[in-house]
Amino acid sequence: MSRFSFNSGTAKYWPLHELIDTAARRGLGGVGLWRKPVQEAGIDRVARQVRAAGLQVTSLCRGGFFPATDAATRQQRIEDNRRALDEAARLGAQTLxxxxxxxxxxxxxxxxxxxxxADAIAELAPEAGDLGVVLAIEPMHPMYCSDRSVISTLRQARLLAEQFPAEQVGVLVDAYHVWWDPDRFNELALLGERIAGFQVCDWTVPLPAGVLTGRGMIGDGCIDLRRLRQAVEHSGYRGLTEVEIFNSALWQQPGEEVFDLACERYLAHVA
Incomplete structure (x- = not known):
């Protein structure tokens, strides 16, 4: 379990202090955090608790959303990403x-x-390096291209990341978004040290109506998560595997029950 990290978005309404305590008590290696709950709980308070628990913060979600119709709005979004980088550094997060x-x-x-x-990342990359936080580009499934990410494939993300030092910009490999890619294993090998994080959930069939909040629990879908994890590690990734599941049904369950199920499924289908 020390190779496993639990993203707080998987149990959206579970108080952060309870999540962090449970993760430490159960021997997990880390937690993934979201900006709004951290801000509400107090960044420095959360940072102290995570450090005291001996946990890594494997990711802070999220930055990005760079494109905009006018230059002023684009600059506002870059400034918000600067704030996110500062928050990540204060938390000791490995990636934004x-x-x-x-x-x-x-x-x-x-x-x-x-x-x-690309222009926004170029502006932010040196600052990320100075803060010791990697900007982790997350390629997203093409169905999200119009409204969430125009970076859809591992190849696109890799070619963009390679324009910058690896300590500044990497690629976040989310199984939900890349499992379908016929070039995924070749691209993972090419990424090597550029892999800045690895997230798992599952793709269920048929897709629920609300695809944004319809990701499947590990083991409930069609992704060969163990093989993907092995490929990521064969490429040189030595970080933790993070479970991140946006699922409105799971969010209605007690946080510790979701946590227990995720741990059980991680051992059965990923580790």
Whole structure:
């Protein structure tokens, strides 16, 4: 279990102090955190608790959402990412997860949106390096291209990350978003040290109506998670495996029950 990290988004309404205490007591290696709950609980308070528990903060979610219709809004979003980097550094987080952003309202210019993403990362990358936080580009399933991320494949993310030092920019490999990619194993091998994080959940069939909050519990879907984990580690990744599941049904269950089930399924299907 020391190779496992529990993302707080998997048990959305579970108080952070209870999650952190449970993760430490059960021998997990880390936790993944989200900005809003951390801000509500107090960044420095959460940072102290995590350190005292001996846990890693495997990711802080999220930065990104860079494309916008006007320069002023784009700059506001870059400034918010600067704040997110500072929060990540205060927490001791290894990465700031970048959900890069979709097309600006009314736009059909994919190339332009992708350039906005690249320009924003170029501005932030040196600052991330100075703070010791890796900007982790998360390629997302193509169904999210219009509204959440114009970076859809591992190859796109790799080519973008390779423009910067590895200690500044890497790639977050989320099984939900990359399992379908026919080039995933070749791309993972090429990424090597660029793999900044590895997240798991499952893809259930049929997809629920609300795809954003319909990710499956580990083992409930069709992703070969163990093989993907082995490929990520064969590429040189030495970090933790983080479970991140957005599921409205799971969110209604007690946090510790969701935690227990995730741990059980991790051992059965991933470890």
């Amino acid at each position: 997860c970048l959900v890069c952003g979709g097309l600006p309202s009314g736009s059909r210019d994919l190339a332009g949106a992708r350039q906005m993403v």
